[in-house]
Amino acid sequence: MSTALQDHKQHVWMPDYLQREMGQFNVFPISSTPADRVNCQPYNRKGFYKISLLNGGTRLFYADKTLEFPESALLFSNPYIPYSWEHIGEDRQTGFYCIFTEAFFQERQHVKDYPVFKPGNNCLFELTSNQVADITQTFERMLAEIDTDFAYKYDILRNLTLDLVYKALKMQPAESRPAESNGPLRIASLFTELLERQFPIESPQQRIRLRFPAEYAEHLSVHINHLNRCLKKVTGKTTSELIAARIMQEARILLQHTDWNISEISWCLGFEELPHFINFFKKNESHTPRHFRSLH
Numbered sequence: 001m002s003t004a005l006q007d008h009k010q011h012v013w014m015p016d017y018l019q020r021e022m023g024q025f026n027v028f029p030i031s032s033t034p035a036d037r038v039n040c041q042p043y044n045r046k047g048f049y050k051i052s053l054l055n056g057g058t059r060l061f062y063a064d065k066t067l068e069f070p071e072s073a074l075l076f077s078n079p080y081i082p083y084s085w086e087h088i089g090e091d092r093q094t095g096f097y098c099i100f101t102e103a104f105f106q107e108r109q110h111v112k113d114y115p116v117f118k119p120g121n122n123c124l125f126e127l128t129s130n131q132v133a134d135i136t137q138t139f140e141r142m143l144a145e146i147d148t149d150f151a152y153k154y155d156i157l158r159n160l161t162l163d164l165v166y167k168a169l170k171m172q173p174a175e176s177r178p179a180e181s182n183g184p185l186r187i188a189s190l191f192t193e194l195l196e197r198q199f200p201i202e203s204p205q206q207r208i209r210l211r212f213p214a215e216y217a218e219h220l221s222v223h224i225n226h227l228n229r230c231l232k233k234v235t236g237k238t239t240s241e242l243i244a245a246r247i248m249q250e251a252r253i254l255l256q257h258t259d260w261n262i263s264e265i266s267w268c269l270g271f272e273e274l275p276h277f278i279n280f281f282k283k284n285e286s287h288t289p290r291h292f293r294s295l296h
Contacts, residue, residue: 024103025154028096049099049111050075050078051077052077053132053136053139054072055071056089056093057090059088061085061086067124074168075123096140098142104154116169125173135167142160184233187230194210194220204268209270247270248281251289262289
């Protein structure tokens, strides 16, 4: 990986002191974030959706798209599509953000099915002053509610979160402008974040969700050929080569450091049939998984 990509990955989407002891839902004012950490680079929290109210000039980078607004906007992001944004205004940025897991909604709603969280759809909505006041009130209600001991407070928080989703679905999304010249580097960085977010595999019940290049292209809202060209230019490798290398790395780790059977490892790594995993592993390692495990 290039130095630029490594530097890009060092940024996180939330300060460390806010990442500790976080449950299935939380809400924060942006004012609680240190001034030097206001910009949000691709985040590294697995499994969390995020809704942000951003007040002040902001530029959003998403795949080869750049979205920019001078005043206020509502931003939706999910665990599988990395975004980054930077503050471009003169005054310090203000606003709020809430984070939550898919499980937070249990089986009542499938939050990932709402358009604002789906790959390829618009995720940024520019706000009028009246909309800012309305959405600010929703976040303030979240902040007040989360500090109560009310037995049903998380039901209220679920409703308030969905209220933000429904408000956005009634709005006109922000328009994108042409990508800047560093588009290939940005796409390569976002692809790397998306790939790495699926690892490590920590239990036999965990399975990677993205297995093939076309799936990554869909989540990044780019054509597969464009994704390949960008990755080849930045890393010297194709999309398939990068995916295969990361899967092989995880396969070696699981074979060496767990007692899971090979069928379990095959399933966790996204293979539908065990023979497909064995052939894949042998092609890249010159040994079968069983032989590799015996050697190590």
